[in-house]
Amino acid sequence: MQNFVFENPTRIIFGQGMIARIGNEVKRFGTRVLLVYGQGSIKRTGIYDQVLASLKEPNLTVVEFPGVRSNPTLSHALKGIDLARSEKIEVVLAVGGGSVMDTAKTIAAGARMDPGDNLWEFFTYKKKIRGALPVLTVVTVSASASEMNSAAVITREEGAQKFTIISPFIQPRTSVLDPTVLYSLSPDYSAYSAVDIIAHLLEGYFNNNESESLLQDRFVEGLMKTVMESAEIVRKDPRHYNARANMMWSATLAFNGLTTAGMGFVSFPAHMMEHSLSALYDIAHGAGLSITLPGWMSFAAPGNPSKFARLGRIIFDIRETDDRKAATEGIRRLKGWFSSIGSPVSLKEAGIAEGDIGRIAENASGTAGVWGMKSYTREIISDILHLCKG
Amino acid sequence: MQNFVFENPTRIIFGQGMIARIGNEVKRFGTRVLLVYGQGSIKRTGIYDQVLASLKEPNLTVVEFPGVRSNPTLSHALKGIDLARSEKIEVVLAVGGGSVMDTAKTIAAGARMDPGDNLWEFFTYKKKIRGALPVLTVVTVSASASEMNSAAVITREEGAQKFTIISPFIQPRTSVLDPTVLYSLSPDYSAYSAVDIIAHLLEGYFNNNESESLLQDRFVEGLMKTVMESAEIVRKDPRHYNARANMMWSATLAFNGLTTAGMGFVSFPAHMMEHSLSALYDIAHGAGLSITLPGWMSFAAPGNPSKFARLGRIIFDIRETDDRKAATEGIRRLKGWFSSIGSPVSLKEAGIAEGDIGRIAENASGTAGVWGMKSYTREIISDILHLCKG
Numbered sequence: 001m002q003n004f005v006f007e008n009p010t011r012i013i014f015g016q017g018m019i020a021r022i023g024n025e026v027k028r029f030g031t032r033v034l035l036v037y038g039q040g041s042i043k044r045t046g047i048y049d050q051v052l053a054s055l056k057e058p059n060l061t062v063v064e065f066p067g068v069r070s071n072p073t074l075s076h077a078l079k080g081i082d083l084a085r086s087e088k089i090e091v092v093l094a095v096g097g098g099s100v101m102d103t104a105k106t107i108a109a110g111a112r113m114d115p116g117d118n119l120w121e122f123f124t125y126k127k128k129i130r131g132a133l134p135v136l137t138v139v140t141v142s143a144s145a146s147e148m149n150s151a152a153v154i155t156r157e158e159g160a161q162k163f164t165i166i167s168p169f170i171q172p173r174t175s176v177l178d179p180t181v182l183y184s185l186s187p188d189y190s191a192y193s194a195v196d197i198i199a200h201l202l203e204g205y206f207n208n209n210e211s212e213s214l215l216q217d218r219f220v221e222g223l224m225k226t227v228m229e230s231a232e233i234v235r236k237d238p239r240h241y242n243a244r245a246n247m248m249w250s251a252t253l254a255f256n257g258l259t260t261a262g263m264g265f266v267s268f269p270a271h272m273m274e275h276s277l278s279a280l281y282d283i284a285h286g287a288g289l290s291i292t293l294p295g296w297m298s299f300a301a302p303g304n305p306s307k308f309a310r311l312g313r314i315i316f317d318i319r320e321t322d323d324r325k326a327a328t329e330g331i332r333r334l335k336g337w338f339s340s341i342g343s344p345v346s347l348k349e350a351g352i353a354e355g356d357i358g359r360i361a362e363n364a365s366g367t368a369g370v371w372g373m374k375s376y377t378r379e380i381i382s383d384i385l386h387l388c389k390g
Numbered sequence: 391m392q393n394f395v396f397e398n399p400t401r402i403i404f405g406q407g408m409i410a411r412i413g414n415e416v417k418r419f420g421t422r423v424l425l426v427y428g429q430g431s432i433k434r435t436g437i438y439d440q441v442l443a444s445l446k447e448p449n450l451t452v453v454e455f456p457g458v459r460s461n462p463t464l465s466h467a468l469k470g471i472d473l474a475r476s477e478k479i480e481v482v483l484a485v486g487g488g489s490v491m492d493t494a495k496t497i498a499a500g501a502r503m504d505p506g507d508n509l510w511e512f513f514t515y516k517k518k519i520r521g522a523l524p525v526l527t528v529v530t531v532s533a534s535a536s537e538m539n540s541a542a543v544i545t546r547e548e549g550a551q552k553f554t555i556i557s558p559f560i561q562p563r564t565s566v567l568d569p570t571v572l573y574s575l576s577p578d579y580s581a582y583s584a585v586d587i588i589a590h591l592l593e594g595y596f597n598n599n600e601s602e603s604l605l606q607d608r609f610v611e612g613l614m615k616t617v618m619e620s621a622e623i624v625r626k627d628p629r630h631y632n633a634r635a636n637m638m639w640s641a642t643l644a645f646n647g648l649t650t651a652g653m654g655f656v657s658f659p660a661h662m663m664e665h666s667l668s669a670l671y672d673i674a675h676g677a678g679l680s681i682t683l684p685g686w687m688s689f690a691a692p693g694n695p696s697k698f699a700r701l702g703r704i705i706f707d708i709r710e711t712d713d714r715k716a717a718t719e720g721i722r723r724l725k726g727w728f729s730s731i732g733s734p735v736s737l738k739e740a741g742i743a744e745g746d747i748g749r750i751a752e753n754a755s756g757t758a759g760v761w762g763m764k765s766y767t768r769e770i771i772s773d774i775l776h777l778c779k780g
Contacts (some may be wrong), residue, residue: 001632008398215612223608246391
């Protein structure tokens with residue numbers, strides 16, 4: 001076990017009917033609320049009405065900032081910051097999935113910047129966030145765990161750079177998770193969510209500098225089994241409460257710091273390469289991960305066959321005793337499982353030409369330093385992407 | 391999954407050498423510190439010197455309140471409250487195990503009582519805690535998870551009542567967990583700690599009102615395997631860092647709300663009966679639990695054979711396909727394991743006469759209401775205690 005600091009103060013309010021509590025939570029932090037949401041699906045599903053009803057409190061003023069898209073952009077967040085400042089916003093409430101939550105966090109930090117600060121310098125780690133408006137969330141897509149962590153990912157259109165900020169100031173104070181909001185999530189996005197959760201788990205599982213990690217490994221394996229079972233149930237029965245609930249709580253726990261506490265530095269190569277895919281092609285994040293993760297695993301397994309074999313044996317009940325064979329079979333089975341739930345597992349399936357690999361590798365290697373993975377050169381990334389091609 | 395609120399804001403600072411950070415943490419909350427500790431073992435082990443060195447900060451005034459015993463008493467806590475008030479204490483720092491932390495929490499709540507309040511009414515849930523001094527901890531015995539939860543257990547000598555308070559106000563702000571402090575823990579107390587952790591896990595596992603709980607079950611099973619492996623290693627090699635570290639972090643996670651979130655109401659019958667044992671006989675809490683837990687399990691297994699069988703199959707690799715037989719065998723194996731690490735598994739082994747069962751059942755049934763377990767009458771408890779006798 002490596003030394004660590006674990007602190008995760010977000011209040012999670014979980015369960016059917018809990019959206020009605022968000023107004024009371026918001027009131028604890030201020031009266032002028034910026035309501036951040038996406039393309040309006042929350043109006044069709046009725047979540048918008050539930051949130052507005054809860055915000056109908058004396059003294060609460062709600063200013064709306066809709067229009068967040070998946071792979072949210074810096075330029076859109078900057079507009080939100082201007083609005084937050086001109087409207088003297090005191091609290092930011094995100095109602096949506098990872099893109100909406102990350103935009104809300106970015107606005108919250110940006111609204112408290114000093115006059116001379118450049119927002120993008122927070123993302124390139126040239127400047128440190130020194131404050132933010134309080135952020136609260138109502139989750140409508142479960143995958144990012146943004147509702148219970150201190151990170152936000154934003155794409156700068158110029159140069160197609162998809163970068164991350166991390167700061168305790170942007171960690172949500174309260175997040176409401178009502179599994180019934182997932183009933184209307186499409187089969188595709190339900191699948192991408194499962195992939196994203198599994199990628200969060202497995203990057204921590206394989207990419208850390210801790211030699212012995214049985215406790216954390218067991219957490220990851222337990223979460224992964226639960227996510228896979230739940231995803232299979234949801235595919236047949238989208239309104240299965242317990243499956244949606246297990247998926248929702250697993251998503252949060254998979255990336256809130258629990259599974260990586262004590263593991264030292266954790267790197268995210270499959271995420272890094274995926275960020276280049278979604279920055280360049282605007283593919284869904286989970287769909288990109290089901291392409292880059294198995295490819296990266298095939299690349300890395302020969303360096304750590306026993307750990308990859310362990311996963312295959314525990315998750316897919318593989319009986320093969322040779323570690324290298326068990327590892328390979330485990331990766332094949334995982335890829336097959338991603339396919340079976342409807343997520344693409346090759347660049348080809350996502351309509352990305354083999355000839356583009358150079359351009360993707362160029363983009364990804366340009367971000368490797370910021371990710372703390374300088375060893376991932378253009379050549380290495382290109383080799384891995386060739387394992388993802390089809 | 392049942393609806394729940396999960397909020398656990400304690401900052402955990404974990405690892406070798408981390409006690410040096412406690413002074414900085416204390417400073418965040420005030421300048422006049424009450425240092426609560428036990429019978430002086432921290433002076434022999436050098437932990438006291440490490441803490442004092444870290445508290446040697448300009449403006450910090452340290453007032454010592456030693457003398458906490460295991461099964462800590464109300465009368466001792468009341469003395470601490472008087473001292474905290476007369477010394478105008480602003481922060482309470484516990485350096486010890488569950489007894490010390492629970493005394494510190496009780497002092498912190500008591501120091502902020504209104505003049506007309508009677509401290510014991512907090513424990514009988516007649517009055518609600520409305521504030522407390524900030525509490526911080528340096529853990530020296532890992533089992534209670536008091537370092538990351540909002541509970542404290544105190545014994546009132548009059549009537550031998552061992553009761554619990556629960557309040558977010560007494561939840562530690564920061565806890566420092568350095569696994570090397572456990573190197574000097576005796577084999578007996580290392581064993582009792584393992585038993586206590588397993589009891590926390592299994593009471594949640596078996597005693598909740600949730601019908602489907604695969605995620606939480608997997609967390610429990612992963613933690614239990616880790617605790618058992620670590621306890622076995624520590625028995626042979628008390629200075630094994632990773633085993634001590636796994637035990638220490640598992641203890642915290644086993645009772646910080648994680649494994650029971652979503653499980654609805656959880657009851658603690660083995661703990662309830664043990665509290666009567668340790669209130670009446672001053673037996674170590676873990677030693678009492680290795681007596682009451684298997685007895686309670688034998689009593690309860692016929693009502694839920696598949697769950698008890700699941701535990702036996704997963705933890706002890708029992709291949710028996712008949713649930714009732716697998717359940718019975720699992721309990722037998724758990725009892726054998728408690729024995730193997732040196733914890734008593736019968737009233738007889740603890741020197742408690744069969745003739746005392748009536749008196750213990752009388753004490754326990756008198757507390758059943760406060761525990762939310764009114765169905766545990768004197769007769770039922772007596773029946774269970776007969777399963778614990780030898």
